[in-house]
Amino acid sequence: DTEVTQTPKHLVMGMTNKKSLKCEQHMGHRAMYWYKQKAKKPPELMFVYSYEKLSINESVPSRFSPECPNSSLLNLHLHALQPEDSALYLCASSPPYVGGIYNEQFFGPGTRLTVL
Amino acid sequence: AQTVTQSQPEMSVQEAETVTLSCTYDTSESDYYLFWYKQPPSRQMILVIRQEAYKQQNATENRFSVNFQKAAKSFSLKISDSQLGDAAMYFCAYRSANTGNQFYFGTGTSLTVIP
Numbered sequence: 001d002t003e004v005t006q007t008p009k010h011l012v013m014g015m016t017n018k019k020s021l022k023c024e025q026h027m028g029h030r031a032m033y034w035y036k037q038k039a040k041k042p043p044e045l046m047f048v049y050s051y052e053k054l055s056i057n058e059s060v061p062s063r064f065s066p067e068c069p070n071s072s073l074l075n076l077h078l079h080a081l082q083p084e085d086s087a088l089y090l091c092a093s094s095p096p097y098v099g100g101i102y103n104e105q106f107f108g109p110g111t112r113l114t115v116l
Numbered sequence: 117a118q119t120v121t122q123s124q125p126e127m128s129v130q131e132a133e134t135v136t137l138s139c140t141y142d143t144s145e146s147d148y149y150l151f152w153y154k155q156p157p158s159r160q161m162i163l164v165i166r167q168e169a170y171k172q173q174n175a176t177e178n179r180f181s182v183n184f185q186k187a188a189k190s191f192s193l194k195i196s197d198s199q200l201g202d203a204a205m206y207f208c209a210y211r212s213a214n215t216g217n218q219f220y221f222g223t224g225t226s227l228t229v230i231p
Contacts, residue, residue, distance in 0.1 A: 045219075048217050048218065050217055055217065090161065103211060104163050105219055109159075
């Protein structure tokens with residue numbers, strides 16, 4: 001199974017709502033990522049988890065709160081978002097940087113988020 | 117942080133022709149990985165091809181091949197016999213083999229295939 005799944009596919013929320021994005025992989029990858037992507041732009045790294053511990057936080061506002069409950073799951077909790085947070089949110093996974101034949105990232109299809 | 121540069125924001129190619137997308141990168145490391153990713157409109161980002169820096173031989177995957185010039189820090193993607201389904205954003209990416217899990221992406225090239 002070489003798949004990263006993300007739910008929901010689309011999400012519309014108001015600025016006062018609380019919602020969560022979910023990501024799952026069963027490839028045994030121990031690095032998992034959240035990216036934000038605007039149209040025709042590269043993914044912007046938000047968070048990296050390595051062995052279920054947060055290893056990189058790219059100065060993301062606290063209204064985004066990541067969580068890694070286990071080695072297969074990654075959540076992104078959203079609260080009090082702004083309209084400029086509207087974007088495609090991508091989850092990815094990869095083998096850790098030491099070892100492994102396949103060192104690339106596998107991406108999920110993304111969640112299209114609209115903040116009203 | 118490593119820098120990855122894609123100097124062609126947009127490219128176009130006639131169907132069945134060949135096109136080359138450019139990518140350069142800046143690093144002081146000797147061991148790393150390079151990737152080309154493809155993202156069709158409203159579709160998932162997928163890996164096109166990967167290159168390990170320690171390998172001198174250029175990677176190929178069917179109609180896709182790279183020209184990896186380590187000394188010049190250049191990693192271009194050649195698409196042969198272009199097809200309509202090749203139309204997409206193409207991102208070049210770098211990953212250190214030693215210093216962590218972070219991937220560095222170029223700004224992308226939007227490829228149009230003309231029928």
